Amino acid sequence: MTAPLLVRPAEPGDADAVWSILEPVIRAGETYVLPRDGTRDSMLAYWFAPGNQVFVAVDEGRVLGTSMLKANQQGGGAHVANAGFMTHPAAAGRGVARAMGRHALETAARQGFRAMQFNFVVASNTRAVALWKSLGFRELARLPEAFRHPTLGLVDALVMHRTLDVVAPR
Template sequence: MSLTIRPAASDDHDAVWAILEPTIRAGETYALPRDGSRADMLAYWFSPGHRVFVAATEDGVRGTYLLKANQAGGGSHVANAGFMTHPAASGRGIARAMGRHALDTARGAGFAAMQFNFVVATNTRAVALWEHLGFAVVGRLPGAFRHPVHGTVDALVMFRAL
């Protein structure tokens, strides 16, 4: 599989929405409104201060991620990111490639570390991927996420130095 990761362009919005919508509607991995409109969710993903990337294969755009400072001011040296892949691309290594790309991009942008503030604990594939990429669970938020299938579940704070 040939994979290219590049900055997202305005003409990628339809392809990015095709990735965001099923993930948001499922409500299992992101603390975003499940009924959020296309306009509102794309405005969030492409917010000022977010660097947005897409991962494209011969089948089209199959993943997207955003990279930003986790906090302003004294916390601006720590990056934060969010990742989604197209349901048809699950298990093809796209999230892993985007994770590595994000770490390299964050390091290149001068960030000293990366932190994920809210990894839903039942998202075991994501937790395993981030641990494989060197992240450690540094905090647990008991019952912080209302999962549509599992009820109230924990969210994890994950961190790694760059």
Template sequence: MIIRTATAADHDAIWSILEPVIRAGDTYALPRDWSREQALSYWFADGHHTFVAEDDGQILGTYYLKANQKGGGSHVANCGYMTAAQATGKGVARAMCQHSLEVAKDMSFAAMQFNFVVSTNSRAVALWHGLGFQTLTRLPDAFDHPTEGLVDALVMFRKL
């Protein structure tokens, strides 16, 4: 698997990953009815460095890396990751997170923070903990899960 900078030629493959995650509405606080254009505009927003994980010509995942805040908070990175359904459990998210930690370090970020990890996304929570992130706080009932109702969101952090 290689992880490389995403290009406009990757938009169809990235949309095929983003769409089911957005429509499910159970791991990201994004509008479930977003169009392709809205989702890609968000994923490739100004300030986002967007990557894809590719294996044998097939894109299995995508992530973006950005400064978590502007000004005095710009030394802390933030990322969003999505994996293709058929690649779940195959180490793609782990590889993308490890890659993002290295890229963030190379870009002189001092830490990485995830602002809103849905607590019921147990695979992601376990993965982030396994990669050295700490849960700093729990935001009670901060996410309206489509099947679980109101669930907590976590703020997770790791120094680089």
């Protein structure tokens, strides 16, 4: 990337680009607990569900990643954020996930979330685990053999958490 990566809210016209990112990740079945045979419409509906704030990471007009930010729970748990991130396979290793992660943390703090929690990080996704740790997340729990990986079999899932420097109360 030559210029800084732009992370912006997704627009209706981004659906095809977002699907081009979601589809290979979902079909691989290695990192998300989504049906590998999910349809385009059902997977886009999941990602763009009401309550989800969806963003895209853009470099020179090309969408390289997408993220989703939401409250982890409703009611008494709505002050803790949750997020999901996917990078286009061709953009792996280019800092896209780090940029989206930083953006999500900053956005959540500005919106008054007091923490961010990931409920299910597949432990074999070592790049993601290392990234989240480098961004201040810590492993709170390990769920033994909670994920059925298509080639590794049963692997652990992690619950990861970090507090946020809140800009506004929630």
